[in-house]
Amino acid sequence: MPEMTLTTLNWVPDLPRGYVRDLRVRWALEEAGLPYRVASVPFTPSVPSRELDAGQLALQPYAQVPWLTDGGQTIFESGAILLYLGERSTALMPTERRARQDVITWVFAALNSVEAISLPWSIYQFAGDTEQTPGRKHLDAILKARVHYTEQVLAGREWLAGAFSIADILMADVLRLVHRFDGLADAPACRGYVEAATGRPAFAQAYSDQMAHFAKAD
Amino acid sequence: MPEMTLTTLNWVPDLPRGYVRDLRVRWALEEAGLPYRVASVPFTPSVPSRELDAGQLALQPYAQVPWLTDGGQTIFESGAILLYLGERSTALMPTERRARQDVITWVFAALNSVEAISLPWSIYQFAGDTEQTPGRKHLDAILKARVHYTEQVLAGREWLAGAFSIADILMADVLRLVHRFDGLADAPACRGYVEAATGRPAFAQAYSDQMAHFAKAD
Incomplete structure (x- = not known):
């Protein structure tokens, strides 16, 4: 089974460190004991808006991180990713x-x-x-x-x-x-x-x- | 089958009319053709926070509207309600x-x-x-x-x-x-x-x- 890939930025300034939203996804993956690997895209200030390459915008249309790739599917938005992981582990969400x-x-x-x-x-x-x-x-x-x-x-x-x-x-x-x-x-x-x-x-x-x-x- | 009940405020000032979030739920219910009835709670300004009666806060802990009751279950947050309705009609969300x-x-x-x-x-x-x-x-x-x-x-x-x-x-x-x-x-x-x-x-x-x-x- 291919591992899930969590994509985040390669670097951020000190101020947001510990608060970048890949943390939420890492936390959920750790709670569930699900294996994953981490990939990076270059840090770019998101405001004012920059034209990122079209490939990255196709994966995250708001030029943000994180996103999660699982097989051929990409999910962005930390809330959507956590709900996706919740369906995969009762450590994250009950089935009843x-x-x-x-x-x-x-x-x-x-x-x-x-x-x-x-x-x-x-x-x-x-x-x-x-x-x-x-x-x-x-x-x-x-x-x-x-x-x-x-x-x-x-x-x-x-x-x-x-x-x-x-x-x-x-x-x-x-x-x-x-x-x-x-x-x-x-x-x-x-x-x-x-x-x-x-x-x-x-x-x-x-x-x-x-x-x-x-x-x-x- | 008991109908679903959508609860909103009984009245609001002119400014927010047409924008109160029960609209999202009404819209989804209409798209899906699901029967529902509407119930009301009294209008109270939500800021500054007021002590609503405990019964209402148990149904909507942030003293907001709307909420949806279906059988014995109450769901609040327009996003959560729409996802709930989406699971019930392919007019709202595909199953694939x-x-x-x-x-x-x-x-x-x-x-x-x-x-x-x-x-x-x-x-x-x-x-x-x-x-x-x-x-x-x-x-x-x-x-x-x-x-x-x-x-x-x-x-x-x-x-x-x-x-x-x-x-x-x-x-x-x-x-x-x-x-x-x-x-x-x-x-x-x-x-x-x-x-x-x-x-x-x-x-x-x-x-x-x-x-x-x-x-x-x-």
Whole structure:
């Protein structure tokens, strides 16, 4: 059986190291014990948009990483890749219909109710932009609300949907970046959850593998 | 067989009418010809966060709409609901393994490569906030890049993943809001795609049903 290939960048600056999204895929693959190899494409700033070669855009139309190749099929978007892997290992997603649906629901909640707000917020944090314009006030208020609601959920359960799953890989990785910019100050359950998730051996392996991968090209 | 129940708000102000996300679910249900009924919960501003009753938060932990109830199961997040419906109708998602995976990949791309940027951008547009702070410049540049890449894809195909699918419902609905704020000025293929998607009878039905639903409570 040919191994799956995870493609990421060959190098990134220090700031995003440990946060590039191939980490989510590495983490899932490690949790599931699925063999894989890593391939690289050259680092190019994605903003402003650059014309990448057509071959790469055919594999990842938004000029991002990661993507996963399995046999002849290529899957991009970390959420789609994790769902794909979830179908291949009960360590990532249960097969029972309702339990599986709960995991899928929380996959979307992590990405679309939390990250869709925390990602732009972190863009402002990365830029060191603290100016409280009307739109920014609204963005900050929504993030605060989303963290508040996530806190209420996590105060009452260890993992989002029964056992540890791909939903937790995504939610923990999303909250980890919020925490980096001190956005979990009022959310002890979220902080505990991030600590528990990132304390798993599969995360540690994925993280050190990503750091080593980028360091190779320094 | 009990019908599915779609829950939305009983009323919203004029500005978001036609854009509340129950539209995506109505649209999918209409495309598939699946019977459903609509239920309502009272309108409450979601920011700043309010304590909703625990029963409602158990169904939608982020105090948002919509959610879908089917038998004893409740699914929230429009992306998760559409994927759930996609498994029930080939009018929404093919069953062949690779074609199905392409649809799922584009579902995530619509929500996470486009909407995760266009949503915060639209928050600024709704707030009338045009101040070009460093973070805002970065946000605008990323949106521009994401529209650019989407334009390259849509210039070469009618629908995202072969036949019309849930991925198109999501991408078209996401781009529709960008277009409302004139964000597709340089993207003729995106504009044509939105026009083709929203020209479908199922969209027209879903849209007029949502407008009528909110008008009832005026």
